[in-house]
Amino acid sequence: MAEELRNLFNQQFINELSNKIKAEQASFNKDQFQALIYNESWNELALKQRVRHITSCLHQTIALDYTEVLEVLKKVAPSFQGGLTGIIFPDYVEVYGLDHWEESMEALQYFTQLSTSEFAVRPFVVKDQSRMMKQFLLWSMHPNEHVRRLASEGSRPRLPWGIALSSLKQDPSPVIPILENLKKDPSHYVRKSVANNLNDISKDHPELVLDIAQKWYGEHELTNWIIKKGIRTLMKKGNQQALELFGFAGNSHLKVEDLLVTKTIHIGDTISFSFGLKSTDEKPTKLRIEYEINFVKANGKQSAKLFKITETVIQPGEKKIYTKKHSFNDLTTRKHYPGEHSLSIFVNGEMKVTEEFVVVQ
Structure with a gap:
């Protein structure tokens, strides 16, 4: 799967990206950008390595201040809406935006609506967890489902392909208010993320998640769906409290x-x-x-x-x-x-x- 996905970042994509940026920023050195992209190791780079390599080459050749680059990328990003290749834009924020908090938050909120910023937000959690959790809380009440999903997906302690958030693995309590805001979300896209977040937490704090499940169960059919998917690892492990919550109890007969x-x-x-x-x-x-x-x-x-x-x-x-x-x-x-x-x-x-x-x- 990763092999197939990395091939999305191919010559056709590089050409299209180059042309779109050049159309918005005449000083962009498109030829130098492509020359840097296709170095001797390009064919061997894995998915995330390709993304990061493209980000680095763009930074070397666009010759603008960070906030000016964001304005260019915001104009280019809609051309790549709905596909994985759109993660190139939040990746730029992840690498070069940690010292520009407000501008980066606005950019990540925008880019996630076109692709996803779930990986890019994580270094910001590491840099200032308290501040980022407040941002997640705000995003959890946003009218756009992609932004609400980012609040949950970005705060997952064990997000696949994303850096692990060790502090949230140790103490996930800052995540719970975010999930509380989303436990009846009308979007399946968001609810699935909330369930996956709970499942992450259950691997380190099963009792906490079981307590949440007991508290939430019966509030709403959408919430019940989240709980069942969120405690799936506990159910697979044969946790009787998790199984009994959904009526799977009794084996002697x-x-x-x-x-x-x-x-x-x-x-x-x-x-x-x-x-x-x-x-x-x-x-x-x-x-x-x-x-x-x-x-x-x-x-x-x-x-x-x-x-x-x-x-x-x-x-x-x-x-x-x-x-x-x-x-x-x-x-x-x-x-x-x-x-x-x-x-x-x-x-x-x-x-x-x-x-x-x-x-x-």
Whole structure:
């Protein structure tokens, strides 16, 4: 995925960016800019390295004061609206705007509405967390959904591809008022960010997030959606308080039977498995059914990954049959290795049964 994304920053993009800047600023040295871009390491640069390299080359060739550069970039940025390439503009703010707080905040608010400023705001949190949290609070009440999302996404302690905010990992309490403002947000885009923020926090402070979930649950159906997605890691870990909040409780009357798993497969093949699930309870039971595979890693050790099958209801005396497949094709996010693996079935957070199988080259 990262390989595909970095290729968005290609010659066509560089040409378009150069021409747009030149049209707004006649003194811009377009030829020098492109000469600096295509150095000997350009083809090897990863996604974020390409973005930062472009930012640096632009700074070297535009020959304007920071605030003057912002005015040029604001005119150019709408041409790249809605795509990942638009992150080049907030990246310039991230690198060169830390000593120009007010101008940078206004620019980040503007650029995020065209792409996203979620990565660019994080050095500002590191520089002055208290001041940035006040800005996030203001943004959380902004009429534009992209700006409101920035308030949540920018304050996530563990934002993927963004620098970790160690102080917020240790003490996430400054983030909570921001999320409070957004817990009933009408935008799915914003709600998803709020849920991801809660999920980040749950990895270091599970009790805090569970307390928030208990407090928020039932306020609004939109809030309930946020909570369920926000405690997903806790649910995957079998946290009973998290599971019980959504009615996935009680396992003694649930029995998994006849787990059948393909015993040997090659890398690139698909494993098949099936099992039955029976309830002996006297009332209907909500079910959260998952399977876990212990994958062999390059070092020979195992690493478990949990996958959701379904959420459903089983009636008294009912038996449900499930048949599933799982591909062992190599992915950019997971490479497979030969060795002894295992597959386990989880019901409402509890492992019910396990079978081993072998993966070969």
